[in-house]
Amino acid sequence: MLENIRISFQSIWGHKLRSSLTMLGVIIGIAAVIAIFAIIQGRSEELKSNLIGMGNNTVNVVFEEADMYEEEGMWGGEVTNRSAPPIKQEAIEEILTYPNVNGMSIYYEGWQEAYHLINVTHPKLLGIDERYLDLFPATMVEGREFTELDFDSYSQVALINDVAMSELFPEGDALHQTIDISGMPFKIVGIFSDAEVDSDWYYPEPTIYLPATTWPLLNGFDAPMQVAVQASSSETIQEVGTMTADRLNMDLPPYETALYQVADFERMMEEISQFDQAFAFILGGIASISLLVGGIGVMNIMLVSVTERTREIGIKKALGAKRHVILAQFLTESVVLTSIGGVIGILTGLGIAKAISVFANMPFYVSVPAISGSFIFSMLIGIVFGLLPSIKASKLQPVEALRYE
Amino acid sequence: MTMIRLKNLSKSYKLGKEEIPILKRISLDVEEGEFLAIMGPSGSGKSTLMNILGCLDLPSSGGYELESMNMVTGQENKLADIRNQFIGFVFQSFHLLPRLTALQNVELPLIYNGWKKKERKERAMDALKKVGLEDRASFRPPQLSGGQRQRVSIARAIVNKPKFILADEPTGALDTKTGEQILSLFQELHEEGVTIIMITHDEQVAKKADRIIYIRDGELFKDRSEDAYA
Incomplete structure (x- = not known):
């Protein structure tokens, strides 16, 4: 042979x-x-x-009408305009003890103009809680992150990323300056660059973080929240998402027609x-x-x-x-x-x-x-x-x- | 002792509806250790006879026995084994494989007989020594002269220690002097007891053999006269 x-x-x-x-x-x-x-x-x-896990095993639990994923497939469905009832602190603490749950964050998200003098930017605006940066790490370039005191005392402080900074402060030197969002002043306490959200799919966009507790100042108390949970591995995302949604649904009033849900990844796959x-x-x-x-x-x-x-x-x-x-x-x-x-x-x-x-x-x-x-x-x-x-x-x-x- | 016995051997080919006889009821005995020459002009049927003797072709009728074994079998693989183990071929145009070295060419029959590599090489080398070409073992046929090539093919013929050597015009492609050398090599082998059947049309070549028989129009004769051999 x-x-x-x-x-x-x-x-x-x-x-x-x-x-x-x-x-x-x-x-x-x-x-x-x-x-x-x-x-x-x-x-x-x-x-x-x-699609699944945003690159870091994180999934959003979405508050929507019950049949969203059932009828319309992957992307369809009616998104409710109603915001969810406030999530209880004990529910969050309980979810964090679940197996395979690495972290959880409740935050607000929107697009709003921000000004400094005559400069304007149209950033992605996030009202983040104290756990958000654990899930979506940012690299601080200058200044500091939010402190517990910022959250508790409704401080009008902001973290901006380098893209937003270059649009609002073409000459640089943004730290401790004040920017204007919907007529409210926010003091810049830190500048970050987006950590390796490792993909060509993300176009670097101006981003500004505010403490979640200040969000109602801009958008009222019934602004819809985002819930994100992070699983320990990509295999457990589905399970972690479902468990989180189930736990949050337990606290909903009986007349509520919308539910917390996660996308069916197996179906997407x-x-x-x-x-x-x-x-x-x-x-x-x-x-x-x-x-x-x-x-x-x-x-x-x-x-x-x-x-x-x-x-x-x-x-x-x-x-x-x-x-x-x-x-x-x-x-x-x-x-x-x-x-x-x-x-x-x-x-x-x-x-x-x-x-x-x-x-x-x-x-x-x-x-x-x-x-x-x-x-x-x-x-x-x-x-x-x-x-x-x-x-x-x-x-x-x-x-x-x-x-x- | 009789080694080869042909009995009423006939061969004919069909050409359209007509049956053309090539060999007509040939009978022939060859003794062990004999050096036999078969002579005949072209078209006499000597090539067909040689093909049948060499088990390359089958007779239409009649018997062929080698040491009392029946050689007329329809099985291709059986014939291949017979050729491999019992018959050593020497062809007019040598029929060496040009891409193999002399040694590899000599090894071929041993490969088909399932020899192990080391023993195969030794045995093939011995055969090359016998024909005086051990120093050309690694040469390829195109690098060898005609006489050397024919000696390689003789080495290949004897390497499996066959029952007999079948030589078809072994000097046909060589000049007279080289042809002489090849013939004396055959005589040497003959003196060692090897049975040789040589087919030729050259009287001078045939004279080196112990016995000459003539073939004409598919029939054998003892001499050039018209008396049938058998």
Whole structure:
């Protein structure tokens, strides 16, 4: 067997141009599959990790009409305008003791203009509680974070990020300055830059944090809240979200029609993977056509090779080579040929995917099943399309084969 | 002791509806250790006879026994084994594989006989020594002269210690001087007791053998006269 493989390499090496042209079909087919797979997989892996858990295993528990996720699918549903009743401190403390719960934050979110002198910015405005920064860490560049005193005494203080700072204070020096939001003054006590919310999907936007306790000053006491919980791992997000929603629902008054809910991640996952499957299907179609063409090329060349080597086959048979020996020799050659093509195709495909991911700034994902699958498939092509020529070779009659010039 | 016995051996080919006889009821005994030459002009059926003797082809009728074993079998793999173990071939155009070294060429019959690598190499090297080419073991056929190539193929023929050597015009592609050397190699082997059947159309070559029989129009003759051999 090893001897056969060695002989195959010699023979392929002996016809470099012909062999490489023959391999081209297989190379292109495999390379296309690998490249597109790497790009699509990269996209969908990123989509999953962003969609589910916002990149840090965090999920929002949303207060909405009961049937939201049931009827309308992933994104539909009526969002209620009513805000939820205040969440009791004991509920929060209880949830924090649940297994796999890393943290929890209740915060407000909105978009409101902020001014400093004639400068204006339209930032994302967050009213954060004392646990928010544990879930969504920010790197302080200057100043300090909020203190307990800030929350308890309704201090009109603000943390702004570097984007908001550059818009409001083009000359810099923002710390301890006062900004104006809806006519209320807020003193800047700290400047942060968004911590590695690790994705190209987040465009750096101006962001201002206020203590959650001051939010009613701007938006009244019934402003809708956001509830976020962080799970210890991506596997437990769903469970943690559901447990949190259930606990919060316990405190709702009986006449309430809206409920705390979490998105059904399994369903979202399913929809994403259906999307992937559709892609894989189209891809598989394109790839099979090009691999079929490649395979026919291999068969053609193997038939030529059998004819060329008729005399060699005759000699071997005269010396006592049995049919299976000849069959194995040609089949090995065909499989070695397409396997080399497969390996080159895989490397080319990965190279192309890498290049695309660098130039088009897209994620890149090396899928081991796709690579090993492609390799096995390329060997399979060798077997399928090498079989006919090999059988032909093995059936040659020694007398006629020896006479062949 | 009789080694090969052909009994009423016939071979014919079908050409359309017509049956064309190539060999007509041939009977022949070859003794163990004999050096036999079969002579005949082209078209006489000598190549067909050689193919049947070499188990490369099957007779249409009649018997072929080698040491009382029946050699007429329809099974391809059985024939391959017979060729491999009992017969050593020497061809006019050598029939060496150009991409293999001399040693590898000599090894081939041993590979098909399932020999282990180390013993195979030793045995093949011994055969090359026998034909005086041990220093050319790593050369490929295109790097060898015609005489050297034929000696490699003789080494290949004897490496499996066959029952007999079947040589088809072994000097046909060589000049007279080189041909002489090849023939004396055959005589050497013959003196060691190897049975040799040589097919040729050259009287000078045939004279080196113990016995000459003639073939013409598919029939054997003891000499050039019209008397049938059998």
